[in-house]
Every structure is written in C-alpha cells, then in structure tokens.
Amino acid sequence: MALLTAEECSALRLSLQVGVCSAMIGLPLAVAISYLLARATFWGKWLLEVVIDLPLVLPPVVTGYLLLIAFAPHGPIGAFLAGWLGIKIVFTWLGAVLASAVVSFPLMVRAIRLAFQAVDPRLEMAARSLGASRLAAFFTVTLPLARRGLVAGWILGFARSLGEFGATIMVAGNIAGKTQTIPLAIYTLSSRPEGMQQAWRLVGLSILLAAAALAAGRWLEMAHKRTG
C-alpha cells in the first residue's frame, strides 16, 4: 500500500469500479443488440449499425458533450432522472460509468456479434424442433456456445473503460476521490508543472492493467482454440 498515495489508490479503485460497472451495464444490452444484428435482417439495420458504431469513431469529447447536454440537471434526460428518480449523473461516478459504457459499447457489440455469427443457426433450429421455445433455445444453446465471445466482449469493454478520458472529463468532471480515474489523475498531474515526476506510477499502473486485460483476452482465445 505504501507504493501508492491515497489519491492514487482512489484513482485505481475508481477506474476498476467504473470499468466493471460500465461493462456490466453494457453487457445485457450488447448481447441483445448483437444477437439481433447477427441473426435478423430488417429495414433500417444499417442505420442501427451506424448509430451503434458512432461512439467508436466520434471524438470522445463529442460523445461527452452530447451526454453532458442531455444529462445536465436541466437537460432533457437529466431533469427526468433528478426529478423522478433522484439520480444525479453529472459530476458523479455514475457519469463516468455512463460515459465509459457509451464509448465502449460498440466494441462489446463487435466482439459479441462475431461470436453469435459463429454459432450455427441450425443448432438453434434443432433445439426449437425438439420443443424449446425461442428464448429457451437462445439461453440453452446459443448463449453457452458464444460464451467466450461474451467474455471477450466484456474484457474489451472493460479495457476501453479503463482508458476512457474525453467523454468522462466532460460528463463526470475531474474530482479527486469522486470521479478522478487513472487517466484523469495523470492528466491533472501532468498539467501541474511539478506533476510530471509524480505521474509515472499511475502511468505504470495503466500499462499493467491494459496488458493484463489484453493477456486475459488472448488466453481466452487460445483456450477457445484448444476446446474447439
């Protein structure tokens, strides 16, 4: 513990907390959308694909700007959340979760969609011909077969959340101990003239976390190949 200062610890804790929560929140929706995109054809599908991929190519500050406008206390969604549910998004760690979830969502969908596409639809049909409902076939056949893709998507979403900066600083601000994740802490330190020397521990920590997430992904991929 002596390795890190109290602020660095809280930045690490927040980064992990935001990463896990945003990937958890994104997962069910990503599964639903991925399945839809992998299996169904419908009018306007390309439009849905564009909308989902947009945060991948938009500058994250643009995503953050739009989220800030929408979720500010007087914004269309923010007013509703604050008035009816008493939930505040802007300048809270939930804001960081929201920003990360939106930005990492397309990556999750990409990974999970590929996994669903790799599952032979005839297996699902076989299950249904044996009396399984559509939902039961999905949960007992397709989802288990695509589970590694789900985990890979989750890891990818989590890793992207760890790196989220632009949208987060717009929506959640940069409050030490509340919304200051590792990238934001590094940014704050680096804009202080004597801070560059202090930033290196967090820089190292970032590299370590990112490498660990990538290694976990690789390991799953190899395990997948071995079991077929």
Add this chain to the structure above:
Amino acid sequence: MNGRCILCLAWPAIVAWGFAARGDDRTVLVFAAASTSNALDEIRTEFSKTAGVRVEASYAASSTLARQIAYGADADLFLSADTAWADHVAGKGLVAARKDLLGNRLVVVAPVDSPLKLAKAEDLLAPAVEHLALGDPEAVPAGKYAKAALTKLELWSRLKEKVVPAADVRHALGYVETGAAEAAVVYATDAAVSKRVRVAFELPATLTPPIRYPLLLLKHGQGRTAAESFYRYLSSPAALKVFQKFGFQILTEPAGKK
C-alpha cells in the same frame, strides 16, 4: 507509370507538406491565461492588421502553459494569471524580460436563470449549491486565488466537498453556463463575457494575494523582431484600452506607440 509508383513519388511531397514551414520571423506564438482570450484575440487581430505579423495564441490555465514552456514549447510570450507560474518559468532560465501588465478581481457567478439567493460567501454553504466550480485549486491561478479567499473566510474546509475542479477558469465558467454546477468562482472579466451567467457577488480583493498578470518575453522570442514588437505592443495605449474594455485593471504605464 502505375498507381503504386505515383503514390511512392507523392509520399515525400505529402510528408513535406505536413511539416511545411512554420515559425518564421513573421509569426509570434503567445501562451496566455485562458481568462485573457477575448481581449487578446481582439488585440492580436488588430496588431496583425497593422504590423503584418501573424500572432498565434494558445489559451489554457497558466499552470498548464508554464509546464508546456518548461518542457520546451516554442512560445515567444507568456501572459500568466499569477506570479507563481511566471516565477516557475523564470526559475528554468527561460525568461528574457518581464512586466506586470494586468490586474483582475474574483466574483461568484450563477446561471443567469438561477433562483438561488447568493449574496455573500456563506450562502455557498446552502445545500442547494451542490457543485462549486473552480479552476483546479492546486494549480490553476483562478482556483488558487479562490481557495485562498475561501480559506481566509474559514469556509474552505466546509466547501471543499462541493468543489468541482476545472482545467482552467473558462471551464469552470462553462460548468455554470450549462447548469452542471450551481456556482463558480471566476474572474470578473470572465463573468462579463458570458451572457448565460450572472454575478452573484464579488470576493473582496483583500481576501486574496494581489491578482496580477505578468507578461513575459521568453528566451525563444528574444531577438525576434515580431515577438519583441508584440511584447511592446501589449503595453501600448491601444492594447491597454482593449484590456480595460474587457474589465482588466492596468498595472503598467502605457508604453510609447512603437
């Protein structure tokens, strides 16, 4: 001649275009505190027209700019919002000349349609004020001044929890403009350029160390005609008139026309 060949030939040209000539003697690069942006934009436009010199400006928190200069940014002039960051740059041996140019005042602002009754600093303790935006109080001058004032009023320890630190004073202003924060401490000059905030009250000058903007001629600009003439122009009557129009106090004697 096939496509690949053309691409090979065009490649160096494209790269060269990317690195195309910058930083000749007809351009000046000014690093300036975010709070001076509106006034300085007007002044440098005017100067460019009359002197035929391009003046480029980079606006950010003085702490950010000081760090960039210390790390080798090619700035010619630095207009800092406090003396500490000017001293920091001077301590690295990067300053050729220096004068205190401007003064400023701190105010508390709220969104223009805010129903909150804010008349004195104690009112910021009200639960309805959930977020108080400041420049990062550990580095950004406006935030350091604000922290000094609130500490002197013995409110800092109780307000600390509400503080939303911003990258520079204009970001703090922006947080109030969007309604994301209920109040912010900014300079009087910042409040004056925004139609979407109102000044709730002023923080008396006695609460803070003097708010001074030193203008530095950096070693990089020393000996370059364009940089040195813009350094002089900034304390000319014409430039000072613009700063005054935007609400800055003038701390220097107007220099001669040239």
